[in-house]
Amino acid sequence: MKRTIGVVEDDPNIRNIVTAYLDKEGYQVEALDTAEKAWEYFQQSPPDLWVLDIMLPGIDGYEFCKRIRQTSEVPIIIISAKDEEVDKILGLELGGDDYLTKPFSPRELVARVKRQLKRWSAMQPEGKESEPALIKAGALSLNETERNAYFHGKEVEVTTKEYDLLKILAQQENRAYSREELLLKVWGDDYFGSDRAVDDLVKRIRKKMKDLPLETVWGHGYRLRSSRDSS
Structure with a gap:
């Protein structure tokens, strides 16, 4: 079965190039x-992964990302002309799994799509009847x-990155992880932002718990x- 990719981009040239490479x-x-069109599509037939531009007319990419994360953990790759570190951190904190700055290589985007889909598949349970781990x-x-x-x-709403960080720490209690280790494990080896992203993630988790x-x-x-305390 073909994997479906939702591409949300208002620039027709970029949209067509990305579509052509993914189709190939x-x-x-x-x-x-x-x-707005992407949200309608999501409600009818959600894709396996989103390639999402940030600067969109109407609802922007940040808001769309937040909406998706309210109901789905499907991978989201953010693309943007903004190269500021704060924009990257915001996009990732809102639930993005990866971030590419324009202009980018279509081949690099395809490689990241494959990587995210592979990671997503590995996270899925093999059988619906299996007991929860x-x-x-x-x-x-x-x-x-x-x-x-x-x-x-009590259930606490957490983002993808918050969950991943909690899982890493919970699996080895008392082990001290460096910021660099956590950055690599949660964001992956192709993330080039500051380790401040880890501090911000911890801050949000502490606020919730x-x-x-x-x-x-x-x-x-x-x-x-x-x-x-086991309560």
Whole structure:
């Protein structure tokens, strides 16, 4: 079965080039020029991955990304003419899985599409009837099947990156991870932004889970302290 890629780009030249390269690789492409049209398409037939421009007429890419993340964890690759670090961080924090700055090589985009789809496939459960895989660390529980997070028995809404960071820390309690390690594990080896993204992610997690023993290891990174609290 062909994988479907949703391309949201208002520049017809870029849209056509991206569509042509993805089509050549055997993907089914749905090319759209506004986020409004993309949202309608998503509600009817969600794709396997989004290639999303940020600067769109009407609803911009940031807002569209937020809407998608409310109901879906499907990979999103953000493309933008903005090369500022703050824009990259914002895009990734809102749920983007990768970020490409214009002008970019269509071949590089195709490579990143393949990488994200491979990663997404590896995260999916093999059978719907299988028992959910649980990761527990004190009051924190992570449901690997549904990628849901629970704290003190209550579900907490987390983004893709927040979940990935929690999973890494929860799997090895008390281990101190450097910011560089976390950046590599959560964002991948092709992310070139600042490790400040890790600090911002930790800040948001702490805000959502007030007494989570997520500690700062000064001058190094972070660790999740083991806890006897199993409630």
